[in-house]
Amino acid sequence: MQRRKYRVKWFRIFLVVMCSYFIYLAVAQQSQLFSIRRESQATQTQLQQLQQTNAALQEERKALHDPKYVEKLAREELGLVKPGEIPYISAEKNNL
Numbered sequence: 001m002q003r004r005k006y007r008v009k010w011f012r013i014f015l016v017v018m019c020s021y022f023i024y025l026a027v028a029q030q031s032q033l034f035s036i037r038r039e040s041q042a043t044q045t046q047l048q049q050l051q052q053t054n055a056a057l058q059e060e061r062k063a064l065h066d067p068k069y070v071e072k073l074a075r076e077e078l079g080l081v082k083p084g085e086i087p088y089i090s091a092e093k094n095n096l
Helices: 002-063 067-078 091-095
Strands: none
Touching: none
C-alpha cells in the first residue's frame, strides 16, 4: 500500500513539472507576440512617414519641371540674378 502512495507523489510531481513547463511556453510565446506586434507597429509608423516623405519629394519633382519655380530657387538659394539686374542683399542676411 505504501508503494501506491509513492507512485501518486511521483505522478503529481510529474504533473506539476509539465504544467509549469506549459505555462512557461505560453508566457514565452505571449512575450514574443507582444514584441512582434510592437515591432510591426513601429514599422507601420516608419512606413507612413516614408510615404509622406515620398509624396513630398514627388511634389518637389513635379515642381522642378516649372521654369518659374526653378528661377525662384536659383534666386533664393544661389543668389543668381538675370543679366542687367542689380542684386539686392538685405542687411539681415549679412548678419547671419
